[in-house]
Amino acid sequence: MPIPLKHAFRRLAAPALAGLLGCLPLLGHADDLKQIRIAVPDLSAGSQHSGGGISDVLRSQQLLEKAFADDGVTIEWKYFKGAGPVINEAFANGQVDFAYLGDLAAIIGKANGLDTRLLSAAARDNKQYLAVVPGSGIKTLQDLKGKRVGLFRGTATQLSFDAALASVGLTEKDLKIINLDFNASVAALAAKQIDASWGGSNLSSLQAKGLADIPLNTKDLNNAGSVQSVLVASGAFVDAHPQAVAKLLKAQEQGVQWLTNDANKPAYIALVSGLANYPAHILEKDTQDQKFSEIFVSQLDPVFLGKLQDSVTLAAEQRLIRKPFQVSEWVTPPLAAASR
The missing domain is CATH 3.40.190.10 (Periplasmic binding protein-like II)
Structure with a gap:
């Protein structure tokens, strides 16, 4: 029976998940993990790579690299001009472990049988x-x-x-x-x-x-058509390396705290403008009526999960996926083990 969204939230808020997984025994051998591969749609119009949002903050501040340095684990950022469809292929071929994706690509992957786990929100109500x-x-x-x-x-x-x-x-x-x-x-x-x-x-x-x-x-x-973005991971990776997942989420929260501080909005705009080769005034105009403290919250709260469920339903209605599924079941596999 699917777990209600409010219970999924209680179990899967990013900080709570990190704490829970941090207490688990290591399911895989630490020395088996040498590299973490993270896929990001490349939105840059220039020679550098940019996915916008939390991924640019994490990479520029080297937060993940620092978190895993003592473990001898390297971070490989893999940028895809083909965006979600190509990243789903990479998941299917075992070429990536994590991905920052917009809602539809992540939903299509899950609906088509990819064993992915929904770990956190990445952005919400992005304008189109x-x-x-x-x-x-x-x-x-x-x-x-x-x-x-x-x-x-x-x-x-x-x-x-x-x-x-x-x-x-x-x-x-x-x-x-x-x-x-x-x-x-x-x-x-x-x-x-x-x-x-x-x-x-x-x-x-x-x-x-x-x-x-x-x-x-x-x-x-009235926000019809606004985009939600997520962080998903390979189910095989989550099962084999739960402590690494917990460490990654904990490091991500450092970036989220920086990004959701609205005082850092000018610095963020300068960062993305430089990486993506977009004029800064475009990003300033895009975000002038939005608070980063509302856009980049990482928690999988009931409102966010509800919007994802609406996206699943719409994707099925528009025949973008064959069958709808319960978002609560997407987030429950890692939690079910962690809560026992």
């Missing part, structure tokens, strides 16, 4: 934007009927767009969807090869150059 060709006359989602829209399928952006469309009674079938990754979508919109695109704050770079208009974002839709 509608960018359109200047002078197109597109002002609302209803105006997109029959239009060519660039969308990165298999990522949180697709689920976000589907949720936004559903909020006004539309589906992808009402539009002409063209599958493009983030950078290709920006280029296609700038070249007027598509009428619109749905995505993150990177689309604002086109607006700044006069190459796109942005008539709305998810805030204008």
Whole structure:
């Protein structure tokens, strides 16, 4: 029987999980673990790598590397331009141990049989934007009927767009969807090869150059289509190295504490702007009406788990996954062992 969300939260808040797992006997041999491989969608528009959020903070401050230094365990950050779909393939092939993912990619992996464990939230209610060709006359989602829209399928952006469309009674079938990754979508919109695109704050770079208009974002839709992000891990890794999982989560909390201090917002914007090659003013505008102390909370609280469950339900309704599942069961496997 699935465990209710409120009980899943009590058992799986990140700090509590770290404490519980820290008390467990080591299930695998410490000397078997030499490297931890962490996958991150690469959102950078430049030569450096950036996933945004907590992953950039952890890597820049070397928090994980410092936490595992005495154990002789190295941290390998693996960045994927192919985002969630490619990262799920890497999980299936045993090439990564952890991943920071948007909700849809993580949900698709779980629904398709990947043995992943939901460990913590990474971000919540991230805004998404509608960018359109200047002078197109597109002002609302209803105006997109029959239009060519660039969308990165298999990522949180697709689920976000589907949720936004559903909020006004539309589906992808009402539009002409063209599958493009983030950078290709920006280029296609700038070249007027598509009428619109749905995505993150990177689309604002086109607006700044006069190459796109942005008539709305998810805030204008009462957060319909906002994106949730998570940290998931390979079930095999969690079972074999519970103490390493606990140590990683504890180190992550150091980064979360820094990131959720709103006084550090300017430093964070400078960090991501430099790594991702985005103008700082774009990130400033994107986050000006949001508190980092609300966006980057890592706890798997009932509200966050409820939003994930809504995402699972919508993904099934839109046939992005074959069968829905209970999010509480996604988080229970490691906890069930830890609570006994």
